[in-house]
Structures are given as C-alpha cells and as structure tokens.
Amino acid sequence: MERLERDVRGSYRYFTKNEDKQWWENFFAEVNEEYDSDDEDDGIAEQLLDKKRQNSPNTEDLEVHISDTEDPIPPVVIGKRRKEAVPPCTIVGMMALMDVPRYAGEWPQIGQxxxxxxxxxxxxxxxxxxxxxxxxxxxxxxxxRGRRTDWVEKCLTSHIVSTFKLTGSGNIPRHIKDIVENYHD
Structure with a gap:
C-alpha cells in the first residue's frame, strides 16, 4: 500500500484534473483509516488468507480419480502448426533432400x-x-584421363530428409526451400 501511495503521488504532475488528485487523497485516507482501525496483528494479508482458508475445500474430503484409459494431453503448439513428420517415401526416380554426415559442410544435399x-x-x-x-x-x-561419369553413391535411407520432384524448370519446389532454410535451426 505504501508503494502504491508513493507511486501515485509521484505521478501527480501528469494528472490534468485536480479532482483526480483529490480522489486519490481521499482513497488513501480511507485505506489508512481502515488499516489503523484493524488489530495490528491482523493485517490485510492475514485477513485475505483467513478468507481463503474458509472458502477452500478440505483436500482430505476430495476423492481423486485418475483413469489409466484417458488419452494423454496433446501438446500445445504456439505459432504456425506444422504437419507431422512423415517418413519420406523412397520411390525410384524421385529427388531426395539428403543429410549425409560425410557431406555435412555441403548444404543442401540433393540427388535422385x-x-x-x-x-x-x-x-x-x-x-x-x-x-x-x-x-x-x-x-x-x-x-x-578426361573421362567423366555420373556421380552415383550408396547412402542410407535414414539420411533422406524429404523426397520431391523438381519443378518444370529444374528448380527445387518452395516447400523444399523452406525445409532447407529451417533444417539446421
């Protein structure tokens, strides 16, 4: 209460009406009068705690029932809800966004x-x-010397992040660009 009174009085200079200042002065006078008339041992906090104790139920009388069959509480998603991760299908001919540890410095890793x-x-x-x-x-x-061949390599299916098809112009689609941008965050 003392802090409130100090803060309000410190902001009087921002009040445009004298009635507002007078209202606060009357409020503080009433509160101080009520506080002084209470027993010194029974402060406002004690009165509130007593009232809470009277209104709260006795926990010994409450029956607690927890069912084993109830579904778990689903997680709360804050922000944009993402689709659940679906394991990428490994269809021959599809493009694959890969995360092969051997090529960790190269990103994105894309192959067919x-x-x-x-x-x-x-x-x-x-x-x-x-x-x-x-x-x-x-x-x-x-x-x-001078002979080149397709760069084909064996990889584990667990290194596949996502599968997709290139766009008509040979670019990676938007949803793969999004994965590439956010994958290592």
Missing amino acids: IISHEGDEVDIHWYGGSKTSPWKPCKRSVPGE
Whole structure:
C-alpha cells in the first residue's frame, strides 16, 4: 500500500484534473483509516488468507480419480502448426533432400534416387542452388584421363530428409526451400 501511495503521488504532475488528485487523497485516507482501525496483528494479508482458508475445500474430503484409459494431453503448439513428420517415401526416380554426415559442410544435399534396396539407396547427386536449376553431377573416373561419369553413391535411407520432384524448370519446389532454410535451426 505504501508503494502504491508513493507511486501515485509521484505521478501527480501528469494528472490534468485536480479532482483526480483529490480522489486519490481521499482513497488513501480511507485505506489508512481502515488499516489503523484493524488489530495490528491482523493485517490485510492475514485477513485475505483467513478468507481463503474458509472458502477452500478440505483436500482430505476430495476423492481423486485418475483413469489409466484417458488419452494423454496433446501438446500445445504456439505459432504456425506444422504437419507431422512423415517418413519420406523412397520411390525410384524421385529427388531426395539428403543429410549425409560425410557431406555435412555441403548444404543442401540433393540427388535422385536411382535404386532402393533394404535400408540403402543409390543416389545420383545433383548440383545447383536454391534459386538456380539443379543438374546431374559428374565426376572424373580415376585412372582414365578426361573421362567423366555420373556421380552415383550408396547412402542410407535414414539420411533422406524429404523426397520431391523438381519443378518444370529444374528448380527445387518452395516447400523444399523452406525445409532447407529451417533444417539446421
């Protein structure tokens, strides 16, 4: 109460009407009068606690029933709700956004699924950027000067982040660009 009184009196200079100042002075006088008339041992806080104790139910009388069959409380989503992660399908011919630890410094890692067997896929790597078309990568054939071949490599299906199709112009679609931008956050 003392803090409120000090703060209000400190802001009197911002009051445009004298009636407002007078209202606060009357309020403080009434509160101080009531406070002085109470027993010194029974402060406002004690009175409020007593009232709360009178109104609150006795917890010993309450029966607690918790059911094992009740569904768990779903998580609260703050912000834009995202679709649940669906494991990417490994369809031969689809493009794949990959996260292969060996190429951690290269991002995004994009390739085409050439074959799928068990938990491995053959990926034909592609090169490009978020704003340019993606094209198949080639690499030099060791021991054969000037000869280049498709860069195809075995990877684990667990390294596939998402599968998709390139746009008609060979670019990555918008939803993959969004994944690329937010993946390492």
